[in-house]
C-alpha cells in the first residue's frame with residue numbers, strides 16, 4: 302500500500318518574502334556559453350545585434366530576474382576597457398587559455414539583459430585588476446556624463462547610463478586556481494579600498510564581495526569592509542568533476558541534496574557570530590549540482606582544450622538528478638528567504654546549463670523545467686508547514702550509505718492572494734508517495750517534472766523526453782490527495 306503523508310501549512314506564519322533574484326543566472330566567457338551560446342552574429346537564429354533569439358525567448362519564459370557576467374575565473378584577468386568602443390583587439394584569456402575576440406563586452410551585455418528583461422550584475426576583476434579599474438567601470442556604466450569614462454560611453458553612442466545596481470568585487474579570490482588569488486588579509490584590504498572608490502562614484506549600488514564559508518576569511522573581510530557590503534558571494538558545485546569529468550549517478554547526486562541547506566546554515570552562523578546577520582545577505586552567485594569540466598587548466602601542459610570542454614555540452618549528462626537536486630537547492634533558498642537574496646545558476650547556457658544551444662537550435666534540459674515551474678507557479682512569500690512524517694530513503698554516495706528524508710518541500714503563496722502554492726520533491730529513485738492536504742479550494746492544479754526514469758534527459762533527438770506535465774485534481778470533502786511519482790518535482794496550486 303502506498304505511504305500517505307499529511308501536509309499542514311500555517312498561512313499565518315510567514316518565513317519571509319522570497320527574493321525573485323534566487324532564480325538568477327550566470328554567463329561566463331567560457332567555451333560556448335557566451336560565444337555561440339547567447340551571441341552568434343550573422344546566424345539565422347540571431348537578431349541584428351547578434352543575440353540568439355531562441356535563447357532569449359527561453360530565458361524570458363522563466364522570467365530570469367538577474368544575470369551575473371563576465372566571470373567566473375575569466376574575470377580575474379579581464380580588462381573591461383578592451384571590450385568597449387569601436388575598435389577592439391582580441392586578447393589572450395589567461396584564465397581559460399584561449400583567445401577572446403572582445404566582440405561581446407559591456408555594451409553588448411547590457412543590451413542583451415534589456416532584451417531578456419533582466420537586471421545586469423557585473424563581477425569585477427579583483428585578480429589582476431585594481432580598485433581604480435573597478436571604479437572606472439562603474440563610471441562608464443552609471444554616471445550620466447561626468448568624467449572620462451562616462452563620456453567614453455556617450456562617444457560609443459550610448460547616451461543613457463546603464464544604472465547597474467549590483468556589482469561584485471572579485472570571484473573566488475580565496476582559491477589558488479584563481480589568477481591573482483589573495484590571502485584573507487590582502488583580500489580585506491583590497492575590498493575595502495575598492496568599495497570606497499566604487500561607492501564614491503555611485504553610492505546607490507549594492508556591493509558583493511567574493512567569500513567562502515570560512516571563519517577567518519569572513520572575520521577579516523567583514524571587520525575591514527563589512528560596512529560597505531550588502532552581500533557576501535558564495536559558490537558551490539556539489540558534484541565537482543572539474544578534472545575527471547566523470548559525473549555521479551542519481552543516487553550519489555541526491556545524497557548530496559542536503560548540502561545547500563547545510564551551506565546556508567553555516568553562512569547564517571558565520572554572519573551571526575560576526576554581528577552581520579540582517580545587515581549582509583548571502584548571494585549564491587554561482588551554483589550547480591555539476592562542476593564544469595576543464596581539465597589541466599592549472600597544468601603546464603599543452604593539450605586539446607576545446608575537445609575536453611566540448612564534453613561539458615553532452616545533454617545525456619544532465620538528467621532528472623540535476624532537476625531534483627536543483628529543486629532541493631531552490632527549496633533551501635526559499636526556506637531561508639530572510640538570508641539568501643540571490644542565487645545564480647551556473648551557467649545559463651551550454652556547459653552545465655539549463656539550456657543547450659548549437660547552430661541548429663536549443664534543447665531545454667530537465668533543470669530548465671524546474672525553473673519554469675518555480676518562476677511561473679510558486680508564490681512570493683514563504684510559509685511555515687508541517688509533515689506528519691517524512692520517510693527516510695537510503696542512498697549510496699560512493700562508499701557511504703546515507704539516509705535522507707524522502708520529501709523536500711516549500712509552502713508559499715502570493716502576498717495578494719490566498720491560494721496555497723506548494724513546491725515538493727520526491728527524492729526517491731523508485732518509490733511513490735501520497736500527499737494528503739487540507740484545502741478550501743474546489744480544485745488544485747498539479748504541475749510535475751519526473752521523466753520516465755531517474756536517468757531521463759533531453760537531447761536533440763528527444764527534446765520532449767522530460768517536460769512539465771499538468772493536471773487538475775478535485776478536492777474531496779476538504780482534502781486533496783495527490784501521488785508524487787519517484788524522482789519528481791511538483792508544484793501544487795490551489796484554484797480558488
Ligand code: AHR
Pocket residue numbers: 329372373374375472473536587592593594595
Ligand atoms: O568551472 C567554472 C568556474 O567555476 C568558474 O569560472 C569559477 O568561478 C568556478 O570555480
